[in-house]
Amino acid sequence: MDYLYLDGKKLAENLLYWQRLAKKYRASLNAVTKFCLSEAQYVDVLVKNGVNVISDSNMQNFASLPDSLGRQLQCCVIKTRLSDIRSYSQSSIKNDGQGIPPVRFYLSDEECLREIRKIPEKFQPQIVLIMECGDFKDGLYKSDVERLTVEYADLPILGVSANFACLSGKMPDIQSLRMLSDAARFIQKQRKLDSPFVSVGGTVMHDILESGEIDACGDIIVSEIRCGEGIFFGYNSSKGGPVSGLNRDVFSFGAEIIEVQEKNIPEQENEGLNALGAHSAPRPSGKRQCAVLDFGVLGAPLAEVFPKDADIIRIGQTFDFSVIDITDSRKQYKAGDFVQFSVNYASASFLCMNRFITKMIE
Numbered sequence: 001m002d003y004l005y006l007d008g009k010k011l012a013e014n015l016l017y018w019q020r021l022a023k024k025y026r027a028s029l030n031a032v033t034k035f036c037l038s039e040a041q042y043v044d045v046l047v048k049n050g051v052n053v054i055s056d057s058n059m060q061n062f063a064s065l066p067d068s069l070g071r072q073l074q075c076c077v078i079k080t081r082l083s084d085i086r087s088y089s090q091s092s093i094k095n096d097g098q099g100i101p102p103v104r105f106y107l108s109d110e111e112c113l114r115e116i117r118k119i120p121e122k123f124q125p126q127i128v129l130i131m132e133c134g135d136f137k138d139g140l141y142k143s144d145v146e147r148l149t150v151e152y153a154d155l156p157i158l159g160v161s162a163n164f165a166c167l168s169g170k171m172p173d174i175q176s177l178r179m180l181s182d183a184a185r186f187i188q189k190q191r192k193l194d195s196p197f198v199s200v201g202g203t204v205m206h207d208i209l210e211s212g213e214i215d216a217c218g219d220i221i222v223s224e225i226r227c228g229e230g231i232f233f234g235y236n237s238s239k240g241g242p243v244s245g246l247n248r249d250v251f252s253f254g255a256e257i258i259e260v261q262e263k264n265i266p267e268q269e270n271e272g273l274n275a276l277g278a279h280s281a282p283r284p285s286g287k288r289q290c291a292v293l294d295f296g297v298l299g300a301p302l303a304e305v306f307p308k309d310a311d312i313i314r315i316g317q318t319f320d321f322s323v324i325d326i327t328d329s330r331k332q333y334k335a336g337d338f339v340q341f342s343v344n345y346a347s348a349s350f351l352c353m354n355r356f357i358t359k360m361i362e
Contacts, residue, residue: 002295003254003358004343004351006042010247012049014231017246019050021209025222030055030076032202032228035349037061040069041361047072055106055226059084063099070100078161078201078226079138080107085115088125106130106161106199108138113152126158128199131183133176137167145183149190159184159197159223165204165238172200172208174217181221201226204238229345237345251348253305254338255322259292275318283315289327293339296320299354304347308340 015031022029030053036042038061043054047069056062057079065075077084084105091101105112108130116124129148132139139162140148149157160183164172177200184196198221205225214220229235234246242248267285274280276297296319307314313325326333333339343351351357 001356001358002256002293002299003338003360004348005252005254005360005362006045007247007250007252008045008361010250011045011232014234014246014250015046015049015051018225018227018231021206022225025209025214025225027222028053028224030199030201030224030226031231032056032078032226034058034061034078035228035232035345036352038065038075039352039359040065041359043069043073045361053224059088059102062102065100067100073100074104075100075102076104076106077102078106080105080112082111082115085112085119089115089119089123104128104158108140110144110148113148113155116155117152121154124156126156128158128161128197129183129187131160131162131180133162133164133170133172133179135164135166135168135170137163139163142179142183146186149187153190157187157191158193159187159199161199161201161224161226163201169238171238172205174213174220177208177214177220177222178217181219184221184223195223196221197223199224199226203227203230203236203243206230206236206243207239232348233345235344249342251343252308253300253341253343253347253351255293255295255305255341257291257333257335257337257339258294258321260326260334261290263288263290274316280316284313284325284327288325290315291324291326291333291339293322293324295322295357299357300343300347300350304350305341305343308342312339 019029031046031051032055034056038056053074055076055078059077062075102125104126106128129145130139131145132141160180162180164170180198184198188196200222230243232250234243234248236243265285265288296317298319302314302317302322309329311329315323315325
């Protein structure tokens, strides 16, 4: 059976880097755990290394977290739906005690605020309004944030957040961060809060936080840094490269070989389409040593896993299986052996969703 392995020591090293970066701005660190479905075994590793706030875009993932983590952990829903709010309301009023209830909703539609108004005041979660800062994925314009803050004066609106480089590739800049800070100060004044609250995400914020530009301005607020990819993968997709000094191999994937055979591969392409409805890509021809692996598209896209054996050639996939060419490898692979792969945010997300992938932590 295939497995996804997490190196706890390397994760702790990456986490320490982000904790220090957040501390530089007197900000809290919010670990985004949506890619691993906020599974308890992964969240437990974070908590043991000082994390006390996590975020997921699916509230139901918090339902499986044990009560023991709830004493040390706050959960946030960063893409809140109306159905989330209704479910939260029913669960809170019934006090069913399932999992860890979220303490904070990040939302961007007035209908969500109307729904929260129906929740008894003592059960209402904190609210963070998502602002539109140029990526054009989700978020309210600043004028609407201010209007809603006034019109919903009875709700516990805490501050604002923004998502950069999610859809359009809009990178964070001083102008956007200043706009967020101004909106947060407006909310602080209206709500008579101790301090303004600005939550920024995710790994895309790394370069501008490290650059010193924010310090030089003096009027920009960073209260919370939300981060997932940078912690777990040491990579910044918005920049198309690694975050310098961080571990890229926190996770590794082991795929079991179910067959090794020598195949006589012709040069011509087949006319038909493959199981995925596409023409197969060209592959080395002649007598080739090939291995079939125990995962397919339903496990993870082959293009998003990277053989640690540099002499392996990735050939293709069906829904259940993957094929690699091991002809040039110096290793003598056989059925039952495991081929090791590095993974990225995308492939690890697929693997975490598959119940047939064994999760291992050391």
